[in-house]
Amino acid sequence: MVSMDKVLIFDTSLRDGEQSPGVALSAQDKLEISHALARMRVDFIEAGFPASSPGDFEAVSQVAKDVKGSAIAGLARAVARDIDACWEAVKYAEHPRIHVFVSSSDIQMLHQLQKNREEVLEMARSMVAHAKQYCSDVEFSPMDATRSEPEYVYRMLEECIEAGATTVNIPDTVGYAIPEEFGEFIRNIRENVSNIHKAVISVHCHNDLGLSSANSLSAVINGARQVECCVNGIGERGGNAALEEVVMAIKTRGDLFGVSTNVDTTHISRVSRLMSQRTGMMVQPNKAIVGANAFRHQSGIHQDGIIKLRETFEIIDARDIGLTRGGLIVLNKNSGRHGLKSRLEEIGYEITNEELDRVFVAFKELADKKGEIDDRDLEALVSEERRTVEEAYKLDLLQVSCGNQLLPTATVRLLGPENQEMATTATGTGPVDASFKAINSLIDLPNELVEYNVNSITEGIDAQGEVTVRLEADSRTFVGRGADTDIIVASAKAYLDALNRLLASQGRKEAVATTP
Ligand code: KIV
């Protein structure tokens, strides 16, 4: 009988994932995602980089105060002020961790830090010791480890463990490693770092060559017992190892790995959708585990096999990641408040009575329009209800006329901060353009729309459309989303959501245009 060792899952979606170009999460977004990650039972949530901005400091503190069940980590460079800020933010957590990093490759030490090996070694050692004064759980990462001289990395790890690091994380920062080579590196660390038994070996792999999950798994085979990863594989450049790939590979091939994780995999699908909603980063349809096609079969031969015995062409049961197939639990307009509440609880929402009142009204309206409501619709309804930003401007009315012989025209009425009505009409190249122009002439918030995406939440012609917009203003990015069975309404809601976020970031309550 193989002993099922645990591989700890360290989710860095809110830190490295947030470093994805164009992603900007508010403190409320981070809080909501952290609760979902904790419910999924990841062992660690790296909530941010507290010294990087006052906003991130605040977000990490809030996560540390509110989220129970998972340990909360913050990132810090090997400098005292970063570590001090990190501790101030994570100290409220049930289980706080300080994650200290410094470069170990010659190319980064010489050209970026402009320090020699001995100087960097001393920074690493002394700053781990500094972090240890605050926190018993200290993780240390030699950045760019895979392009560093191995003997130097061994020495650095040894000194950092001696100074108090309880986890040593080996980053493949630029996604350069190849699985066999990376596994061997981990094995060599175990053999060449004399005090390695006092620390957990972790890995953190980037996906520049598309090998981040393979590298992480090769490390697990060679003794790594923590994997750092992001939901949907988001992250800097090509991203990080995808949490769902690492976790499901370990689960599906338990025969080979002989290890398990603490993750409740039935949350994967929902957390994946939440992550893409909040970050605005869509998941490609053929993405392993969480892509829309991951459990779809096109070939007749495959379909025939699946009908006879699912395992003929599937290695994962969709229910294991929280997808229900065939026996989809569907609510409809006859479902009551109680039925709605219990289904929401079953799919992981803790919902207050006031929230339920509002979601129930929206649920009935939607059920009247589209008949059957499944879990994905419910998630969209709760997400609409729980907008993670103060809604200074709300859509009250939208009417458009368009067509191949008409000038697209939109009439928009908004409710402003004091519930005052404001309305105007605009024309545009299409109904979305006309609606956005009308909104722009009511709200004075200059911005550049850099992305517009529309997706269908469920199958079927009557499905809700989910719109994500990304806009830039004040050298920052704001992501907004909206859902509705009418995609023009969803578009207007998404645009207003992004504008409300922009307004909140400026600490303003209103931005009424003077000449609508
Ligand atoms: O990729 C990397 O090296 C990192 C470190 C800060 C761990 O993200």
Ligand code: ZN
């Ligand atoms: Zn990274």
